Amino acid sequence: MTDTKTRRQTSENRIVIAREPGGPDVLDVVSRPVPTPAAGDILIRNTACGVNRPDQIERLGFYPAPPGAPEGLGLEVAGHVEALGEGVTGFSPGDAVCALVAGGGYADWSVAPAGSVLPVPDGVPVADAAGLPETVFTVWANVFETGALSQDETFLVHGGTSGIGSTAIQMAKAAGARVIATAGTAAKVAQCRELGADIAINYRDTDFETVVTEAGGADVILDMVGGGYVQKNINCARVGARIVSIAFLAGSRVEVDLMRVMLKRITLTGSTLRARPVEEKARLAAAIRQTVWPWIAAGALRPLIDSRYALDNVRAAHERLDSGEHAGKILLDC
CATH class of the missing domain: 3.90.180.10 (Medium-chain alcohol dehydrogenases, catalytic domain)
Known part of the structure; x- marks a missing residue:
C-alpha cells in the first residue's frame, strides 16, 4: 500500500x-x-x-x-x-x-x-x-570489489583527506590492510595518520613513488588524480596489483609504459558509480x-x-x- x-x-x-x-x-x-x-x-x-x-x-x-x-x-x-x-x-x-x-x-x-x-x-x-553514502559506496565498489583488497595487503590512496580518501583509509584499516596515503600539506598528512594510515606522504615535498617502492609496493591503488600519477602508480605497484581510477584531476589522457603493466601483471581499471x-x-x-x-x-x-x-x-x-x-x-x- x-x-x-x-x-x-x-x-x-x-x-x-x-x-x-x-x-x-x-x-x-x-x-x-x-x-x-x-x-x-x-x-x-x-x-x-x-x-x-x-x-x-x-x-x-x-x-x-x-x-x-x-x-x-x-x-x-x-x-x-x-x-x-x-x-x-x-x-x-x-x-x-x-x-x-x-x-x-x-x-x-x-x-x-x-x-x-x-x-x-x-x-x-x-x-x-x-x-x-557516496564515499562508502564508492570505496566498497572500487577498493573491495573491483580492487579485491584483502587482509594484510598494502593499499595506497591518493587524496587521503578527501571525502573518498578519508573513508578509504578507515575502511582499509578496518579490513586489516596496511595503508599508505598521500596529501598536500603537513596538517593533512597528520590527519591521514590520525585516520589510521601507516605511512602518510606529503606529495608536494616527497616523491610518493620512491616511498611506496621502498615500503615494498602497493597491492591496490585508488587514484583520483590521473595524469602523471598513472605511470608512477604502475611503477610502485606490486606484481599482481590492481589500480583503480575514479577521477582524473590532473587529466584523463596519459601515456604509459605497457611493458611494466605486462611484466607485473597489473590490472588497470576504473569506474563511475x-x-x-x-x-x-x-x-x-x-x-x-x-x-x-x-x-x-x-x-x-x-x-x-x-x-x-x-x-x-x-x-x-x-x-x-x-x-x-x-x-x-x-x-x-x-
Whole structure:
C-alpha cells in the first residue's frame, strides 16, 4: 500500500540547479513541488546532504545526469523517511536513513530507490550520516570489489583527506590492510595518520613513488588524480596489483609504459558509480550494510566532516570545494 501522506504541510521543495556551466555563482536555489515516490522509491525529508567532487564536475558542465535522474545537484542525503512508494518494505515513515541518489540531493526532500537507502548506522548523528553514502559506496565498489583488497595487503590512496580518501583509509584499516596515503600539506598528512594510515606522504615535498617502492609496493591503488600519477602508480605497484581510477584531476589522457603493466601483471581499471543500474546499487548497499555498518558501530569508521553550510548558502560550500583546502566532507544542512 502506498503511503504518500507527508508530515509537513507544504508543496514547495528547495532544490539547487546550475543555470549554466561555470563557477559557484551559477548555482541557484529554486522551488519545485515536493516529489511523490513512485513504486519502489522512498521519499526522504532531508536533514543534510553531501557535497562531492562529481557535483563540481556537473556544475562545470562535464558530468551530465543519467536519463531519468531527479532534477538538481546532489548525490547523497540523510534524514527521515517521509513516505513509501508502492511495494517498499523494510522501512517506515520516521525512520532515520541515509541514501545514495542519482540527482536532486541538494534539497528539502529527495526520492531514492529503496535499494539505495540504508538505516543511519549506530553512533552516527543523522546530520553527519549524509557524509557516508557516496564515499562508502564508492570505496566498497572500487577498493573491495573491483580492487579485491584483502587482509594484510598494502593499499595506497591518493587524496587521503578527501571525502573518498578519508573513508578509504578507515575502511582499509578496518579490513586489516596496511595503508599508505598521500596529501598536500603537513596538517593533512597528520590527519591521514590520525585516520589510521601507516605511512602518510606529503606529495608536494616527497616523491610518493620512491616511498611506496621502498615500503615494498602497493597491492591496490585508488587514484583520483590521473595524469602523471598513472605511470608512477604502475611503477610502485606490486606484481599482481590492481589500480583503480575514479577521477582524473590532473587529466584523463596519459601515456604509459605497457611493458611494466605486462611484466607485473597489473590490472588497470576504473569506474563511475552514478550511472550504475538501480539493481547494482541495491546489491552494493546490501553488502555495505552487512560488512561496513558493523565497522561503524564498532568505532572503526566515522565520517570526517570538514564544514557545514545552509542549503541557501550552497555557493559558499562549492567555493570551499573548489579551494581544495577542505579535509573530509562538506555538508549542506537542509
